[in-house]
Each structure stands twice: as structure tokens, then as C-alpha cells.
Amino acid sequence: MLEVINVSAGYGRGDVIHDISFTAVRGEIYLLLGTNGAGKTTTFRVVTGILPLSSGRVVIEGVDLWKKPEKAKMMVGYLPEGERVYPNLSVYKNLLFFSRIYGVPEGQINELLKEFGLYEHRDKKAGELSRGLRKRLALARALLHDPEVLVLDEPFSNLDVPSVMELRERIIEMLKEEKIVLFSTHILSELQHFEGVNCRVGIIRDGKLILEEKLENLISLLRSVEVVLTVTNKALALRVLKEKGYNTRAEGRNIVVSVSSYASEVPEITSILAENGVGLLQVRPKEVPLEKLFMELSRGNRTHRRKHSTT
Amino acid sequence: MRPEMKALVEKEWWGLRDNYSQLFSGIGMIIFITALSVLVPPTPQSSYAVYHQITSNPELFGVSGEIVRSLGRWVFNFGAMVAQIPVVFGITIYIVIYSYLANSILSEKTNRTIEVLFSTSLHESEIIASKMIMGAFLGIGLVILAFLINTMGIEAGFHHYAGTWWMPTRSYLFLMVLFSGAFSALAFPVALVVGMRGSKVLMASGTFVVFIPIGVLIFASRFSATDYVRTMLLIAIAGAGLAVLLTLLSRRIINRLAFITN
Structure with missing residues (x-):
């Protein structure tokens, strides 16, 4: 742990x-x-x-x-941001150096190079590799000592x-x-x-x-949806849905209702409206964009904070 | 020495050996300077001035007037190789060691490979020490190489013109070994301070340290040979003293935060 x-x-x-x-x-x-x-x-x-x-x-x-x-x-194995390898050393020597630091037998280096598809590049200088290969080398180094x-x-x-x-x-x-x-x-x-x-x-x-x-x-x-409803009687729909505990708001000629699951809650909303004599003309999901929510959390606009145990 | 430390020193050696340009620029410079001083034809005036200096300072050059005359116009080359070239070597070796150390420290910092080293069990002092050890090997190697090449060049010319071998004087040995050694030592703390604290601009400024002896060298050309050697002795002592002082001060700045860029 x-x-x-x-x-x-x-x-x-x-x-x-x-x-x-x-x-x-x-x-x-x-x-x-x-x-x-x-x-x-x-x-x-x-x-x-x-x-x-x-x-x-x-x-x-x-x-x-x-x-x-x-x-x-x-x-601990650490892969810093970017490809932090020694550009003037060969791929093999980049790993050989760290194998000595960690006391890993030299024989394991070739195995690791093969595993990471770097064996054919072993004698090339790390600086001559593509960015993807350098990242692979850096990851191999981070995993060298298991x-x-x-x-x-x-x-x-x-x-x-x-x-x-x-x-x-x-x-x-x-x-x-x-x-x-x-x-x-x-x-x-x-x-x-x-x-x-x-x-x-x-x-x-x-x-x-x-x-x-x-x-x-x-x-x-992040995927909690907002449902946009187009109804025949907006005021009545807002009132009955609020009475049933739904978070609703008017948006133009439509009503926006927050639901945790589109599949289970929309049929329920439809029947509530029907029972109260409100005609439902259109239903469509309005997804909360991931980035919007994240930015809200990052800026501290949302106070939501949940802590879960590690188990 | 811990095995991890040995691995660090070895890594420095790989880096230096595989980076031919850095290693051979120093060696090439030494060979080039020696070849230039052996082969460049002097003017009659410069030969006369050198002839006068050599005959009036036997303790520096270690030759009698009769032998000096037998050297002919090569006396100028002989005088330069005994009195001036050793100082140029000292400056060259300083630049090579300084650039190796400062580049090595700065590149670990800017490439952020230093972070990977810190994530292992290595201590920052071990990382610095490994670079110092390799710098010391490089310095000692270059001083020995410079001494051998220059002395062999003098002996070859001397034997060719005078028909006998030249006995190196104490002053020559001082200039060749102590002056170069003092300047090599100075390169360590300057490179350490610049490499750890510095940007590329600051790094370039570390090279300007060599302008001090170069300036003195130009100024001291008016001195008698004896005064010239004394001046160089003073510069060497000041260089060695500064090296010790900066080393003591640099111990304060060797801390982890100085290496890590936020």
C-alpha cells in the first residue's frame, strides 16, 4: 500500500x-x-x-x-513527464547504468529490451530515437527493478x-x-x-x-444527464416534477430535468406528466460535457466532495 | 565507494568517451598549440628579444648563451614553449574541464534526468562527486598529455638544433604542472556554481574567468622572464586559493532544490 x-x-x-x-x-x-x-x-x-x-x-x-x-x-519506479533519458548514451547503456544503481543483473537488460521492442535499437544513442521509442525506453528503465x-x-x-x-x-x-x-x-x-x-x-x-x-x-x-422536455403545459409540468422531487428549470420553451440515469428515469417522468395531463411533445438528453464539469471542479464552482475508502 | 557511486562515475566516463567532440577538442587544442609553436617561423626581432630574455634568465630556461646561439632562429619557438605555452595549456585545460563539468551538471538539470537519479537511492553529493572525479581524471590526463607533448616538442627541436637534450628547469615544471593544475582546480567550483545555479548565459560567463590570465599574459610580456614567472606563480596561487574558497562556498548551494526546476 x-x-x-x-x-x-x-x-x-x-x-x-x-x-x-x-x-x-x-x-x-x-x-x-x-x-x-x-x-x-x-x-x-x-x-x-x-x-x-x-x-x-x-x-x-x-x-x-x-x-x-x-x-x-x-x-518505486518513476517516469517523469517527457522522455527523461540520457540522449548521449546508447539505449543499452541507459539501462545498464540504472541496472547497476538498482543492483539488477545485467542479463535482464536484453530481455527487457526485447519486451519493449527496443532490442534492435540497443546500440543507438537514445537521443536518436523517436519520441515514442524514447518514452518506451524511459518506461523500461522505470520497470527495470520490478x-x-x-x-x-x-x-x-x-x-x-x-x-x-x-x-x-x-x-x-x-x-x-x-x-x-x-x-x-x-x-x-x-x-x-x-x-x-x-x-x-x-x-x-x-x-x-x-x-x-x-x-x-x-x-x-460526469455522465449524469440533463433531459430536455418539450411539453404542452410548461408551468404545470415544472410544478408536478418539482413536487416529485426532480431538479428542474425552465430553459426557453423547454424544461430541463436532471436525472442520474436516462434509461430508468425518463419513463417515470413520462408517466408522471401523462398522469397530470401534460402532453409530452419531445424528449432528448442534454449531456453535461466532461470538460465543463472538470473546469467547474477545478475552479471550485462545485462544492461536491466525496471521500471513499480504499477498499 | 558504493557500487551506485561507481556506476555514476562509469556513466560519466561513457558520456565523455562517447562525446568525442568534447574530449578531442581539448587534446586537439594541445596538439595544435604545440605544433604551432614548433613550426611558426619567428621574425628576427622576436628572436632577438627572446634570445636576450633566455640568456639573461638561465634559471628559467636552463641554457647557456653558447647553446642559445646554436638554436638559431628556433630560439623563439624554444622560448615560447618553455615560458608561454604552458600558461596557454593551463587556460585550455581550464576551458575543457569547465565546459565538461558545467555542461554535465546543467544538462542533468535541464533534461531533468537528475530527477530520475533523485528517485533512486543516490544522494546529491554522490551525483556531484562522480562528476568531480571524472573532471579530475580529465584534468590530470590533460595536464600529463600537455606536459608530455610540449616537453617532447622542446626536446625534439632542442636536440635537432643544439645536438643535445634539454634539462627541464624548476620554473618550467612549475608553469607546466602547477599553473595548469591550479587552473584545472579552479574550473571545478566555477562549473559547479554555474551549472547548479546557472542558465546558458551564466554558463558562458564562466568562460570569462580565463580572460584574467590571458590579460595578465599579454601585460606580462613586458616583464623580465623572472618577473613573468613570479606573476604566473601569483596567479596560480590565487587560482588555487579561489578554487578552495569557492569549493567551500559551493557546499552551501549543493541542495536538492537547486537541481529541481518547478
């Missing part, structure tokens, strides 16, 4: 992240979502032991990261579509191996690709974790 407990940290001129707490368990993705500058990278730098803490603790599998850094860091926790900072940025798909599959593969995967993104649409996976999402804004939610719940929240 990875525990981040009341962590605050910064770069010497005040804290950038404030009192952040979350936990991630084996076989789970913890996805940190936030706009640029929200504090995602700083949080990951703290989790990986790069940036000293102002306060709080980071505990990895029961080991305090700042009390026993050598032991704790052996359990870490329990993999931390990926904006792993999908600046990657072509096949590389993104491949990386996504690798992340899901790692969950099957009961690893803990942390990754950050500012691309909201990335969420949908992890639907059905054991994944929790933390939304970070101004260095504070403002929302933590199971991905499936968040997606359902």
Missing part, C-alpha cells in the same frame, strides 16, 4: 502542495487529475522521494520514504496514438501483476479508457486534493 499522509511541500518559496492525503492499494490505479500547475508533478516528486517534505509522511509498503529512503525507493509502485507523470503527453494505446495496455497489464500505479494527466478524455479497471481519481487544484472518487462513480457523475 502507498500512503500519502498530510503532505505539504514546495520549492523553497512556500508550499506548492498543501496537506495532501491519499492511499493507493495493490492492483489499483490512482489517477491524479488536474490542470497544468495544479500540483500533480510536485505531488509525484514527493511520492518518489525527489522533493523534500515540509510536513507529512509518505509510507510505501510500511516503509517511511524519508526515514528509510534506500529501502523505500527500491520499491518496482511495486509505478509513478507516471503525464505519461500520454506528446505521444502518437499507437504509443498511447500500447502504454495504456502496459499500465493495465501491471495491475494484473498486483502493482500500484499512480499516474497523472490533464487530459480528461483519458479517463474513459480506464473504465472497468480498479481505478480511483483524485482531482487536484491549487495544490489541494479537492475530490477523490472511484473512477466508475466519477464517470457516472
Whole structure:
């Protein structure tokens, strides 16, 4: 288990992240979502032991990261944003260097290179590789010592579509191996690709974790629909639906009703209106755009805050 | 030395060895300067001035008037190789070590590979120390190479013209080894401060340190050979002292935050 407990940290001129707490368990993705500058990278730098803490603790599998850094860091693999490899060293030497740092037998390097499709490029300088291949090399390096926790900072940025798909599959593969995967993104649409996976999402804004939610719940929240109704008697429809506890509002000649599920609630609304003598001329869903909701959360316009346990 | 530290030093060596331009620019410069000083024909006036300096300063050049006469016009080359070229070597070696160290530190910082290193069990002082060790190897190697090439060049010319071998003087050894050594040492803290704190602009400014001895070198050409050697001795001591002082000060700025760009 990875525990981040009341962590605050910064770069010497005040804290950038404030009192952040979350936990991630084996076989789970913890996805940190936030706009640029929200504090995602700083949080990951703290989790990986790069940036000293102002306060709080980071505990990895029961080991305090700042009390026993050598032991704790052996359990973490880190892929910073971009392709942070040594451009003047060959692909092989990039891995050889880190294999010596982590005490990994040299024999494993070729296996890893083959697994990541880099074997034929092993003697090329890393700087001569395409961006996708460099990212693959950086990921191979992060996985070299078979870490329990993999931390990926904006792993999908600046990657072509096949590389993104491949990386996504690798992340899901790692969950099957009961690893803990942390990754950050500012691309909201990335969420949908992890639907059905054991994944929790933390939304970070101004260095504070403002929302933590199971991905499936968040997606359902994001997909909560507003239904636009065109009726024969708008005033009566508004009144009866309000009486039945629906959140309604008038919008031009139509009524907008918030429902959590289109399939189950629209028939109910239809029958309520029919029972009260209101003719229903048209029903259509009005989906809340993902980006709009995210921006609302990021700007703090919504006060919604739910905390779920890690189990 | 921890195995992780050994791996770091080895990585520095790979980087240096695979980056031929950086390594061979220093070696090439030394060979070029030596070849130039052996082969460039002097004017009668410069030969006369050097002849006068050499005969009146036997403790620096270690030759009698009779031998100097046998050197003919090559006496100018001999004088330059004994008194001036060692100082040029010192400056060249400073530039090579400075550019290697500052580039190495700055590129780790700007490429953010330093973050990956910090995510391992390596300490920042080990990362810096590995670069210093490789810089020291580079400096010692270049000083030895410069000494061997220049001395061999002097011996070849001397034997050709005078028919005998030249015995290197203490002043020559001082200029060749101590002056270069002092300037190599100065390159470390300057590169460390610039590399850690600096931008590319600041990095370029670190090169300007060499203008101090170059300026003195031009100014000191009016001095007698003995005064010239004394002046260079003073510069070497000041360089070594500055190196120690900056090293002590730079210990304060070696902290993790200085490496991490937000």
C-alpha cells in the first residue's frame, strides 16, 4: 500500500502542495487529475522521494520514504513527464547504468529490451530515437527493478496514438501483476479508457486534493444527464416534477430535468406528466460535457466532495 | 565507494568517451598549440628579444648563451614553449574541464534526468562527486598529455638544433604542472556554481574567468622572464586559493532544490 499522509511541500518559496492525503492499494490505479500547475508533478516528486517534505509522511509498503529512503525507493519506479533519458548514451547503456544503481543483473537488460521492442535499437544513442521509442525506453528503465509502485507523470503527453494505446495496455497489464500505479494527466478524455479497471481519481487544484472518487462513480457523475422536455403545459409540468422531487428549470420553451440515469428515469417522468395531463411533445438528453464539469471542479464552482475508502 | 557511486562515475566516463567532440577538442587544442609553436617561423626581432630574455634568465630556461646561439632562429619557438605555452595549456585545460563539468551538471538539470537519479537511492553529493572525479581524471590526463607533448616538442627541436637534450628547469615544471593544475582546480567550483545555479548565459560567463590570465599574459610580456614567472606563480596561487574558497562556498548551494526546476 502507498500512503500519502498530510503532505505539504514546495520549492523553497512556500508550499506548492498543501496537506495532501491519499492511499493507493495493490492492483489499483490512482489517477491524479488536474490542470497544468495544479500540483500533480510536485505531488509525484514527493511520492518518489525527489522533493523534500515540509510536513507529512509518505509510507510505501510500511516503509517511511524519508526515514528509510534506500529501502523505500527500491520499491518505486518513476517516469517523469517527457522522455527523461540520457540522449548521449546508447539505449543499452541507459539501462545498464540504472541496472547497476538498482543492483539488477545485467542479463535482464536484453530481455527487457526485447519486451519493449527496443532490442534492435540497443546500440543507438537514445537521443536518436523517436519520441515514442524514447518514452518506451524511459518506461523500461522505470520497470527495470520490478518496482511495486509505478509513478507516471503525464505519461500520454506528446505521444502518437499507437504509443498511447500500447502504454495504456502496459499500465493495465501491471495491475494484473498486483502493482500500484499512480499516474497523472490533464487530459480528461483519458479517463474513459480506464473504465472497468480498479481505478480511483483524485482531482487536484491549487495544490489541494479537492475530490477523490472511484473512477466508475466519477464517470457516472460526469455522465449524469440533463433531459430536455418539450411539453404542452410548461408551468404545470415544472410544478408536478418539482413536487416529485426532480431538479428542474425552465430553459426557453423547454424544461430541463436532471436525472442520474436516462434509461430508468425518463419513463417515470413520462408517466408522471401523462398522469397530470401534460402532453409530452419531445424528449432528448442534454449531456453535461466532461470538460465543463472538470473546469467547474477545478475552479471550485462545485462544492461536491466525496471521500471513499480504499477498499 | 558504493557500487551506485561507481556506476555514476562509469556513466560519466561513457558520456565523455562517447562525446568525442568534447574530449578531442581539448587534446586537439594541445596538439595544435604545440605544433604551432614548433613550426611558426619567428621574425628576427622576436628572436632577438627572446634570445636576450633566455640568456639573461638561465634559471628559467636552463641554457647557456653558447647553446642559445646554436638554436638559431628556433630560439623563439624554444622560448615560447618553455615560458608561454604552458600558461596557454593551463587556460585550455581550464576551458575543457569547465565546459565538461558545467555542461554535465546543467544538462542533468535541464533534461531533468537528475530527477530520475533523485528517485533512486543516490544522494546529491554522490551525483556531484562522480562528476568531480571524472573532471579530475580529465584534468590530470590533460595536464600529463600537455606536459608530455610540449616537453617532447622542446626536446625534439632542442636536440635537432643544439645536438643535445634539454634539462627541464624548476620554473618550467612549475608553469607546466602547477599553473595548469591550479587552473584545472579552479574550473571545478566555477562549473559547479554555474551549472547548479546557472542558465546558458551564466554558463558562458564562466568562460570569462580565463580572460584574467590571458590579460595578465599579454601585460606580462613586458616583464623580465623572472618577473613573468613570479606573476604566473601569483596567479596560480590565487587560482588555487579561489578554487578552495569557492569549493567551500559551493557546499552551501549543493541542495536538492537547486537541481529541481518547478
